[in-house]
Amino acid sequence: MSNECLFCRIAAGEIPADIVAEGESWMAFRDIQPQAPVHLLVIPREHVESAAELDSNPALGGELLQAVAAVASQEGLYDEGFRVVTNVGERAGQSVMHLHFHVLGGRRMHWPPG
Numbered sequence: 558m559s560n561e562c563l564f565c566r567i568a569a570g571e572i573p574a575d576i577v578a579e580g581e582s583w584m585a586f587r588d589i590q591p592q593a594p595v596h597l598l599v600i601p602r603e604h605v606e607s608a609a610e611l612d613s614n615p616a617l618g619g620e621l622l623q624a625v626a627a628v629a630s631q632e633g634l635y636d637e638g639f640r641v642v643t644n645v646g647e648r649a650g651q652s653v654m655h656l657h658f659h660v661l662g663g664r665r666m667h668w669p670p671g
């Protein structure tokens with residue numbers, strides 16, 4: 558855990574979040590700046606900077622994607638579809654340097670993204 562890291566502090570319960578589901582290695586909460594009617598963030602409890610680090614931790618990657626599928630189902634997104642995004646690095650739009658998967662749904666999505 559890093560005291561400097563916002564999502565580490567949310568995972569530790571030091572900063573409140575609207576948590577929708579939790580597992581041993583992960584938690585899912587609502588994004589504070591939602592870009593869709595449903596906008597969740599799925600994060601590992603341990604500090605991992607980005608998806609690039611999953612190269613050396615494929616088991617955690619599997620657990621997080623399983624969590625993504627579970628929370629999407631829980632939020633009722635299966636019928637209409639949903640989008641899963643993870644930004645890697647500042648140039649790709651990552652603003653919080655703790656791995657997170659965005660789970661977006663409840664509206665039509667457009668492609669390509671900006």
Ligand code: DGP
Nearest residue numbers: 574586587588589590644650651652653
């Ligand atoms: P990204 O730009 O891909 O790193 O996404 C970071 C997301 O984190 C962004 O959509 C806004 C969200 N966010 C930032 N600060 C907070 C916070 O304190 N609480 C919650 N729930 N979400 C946050």
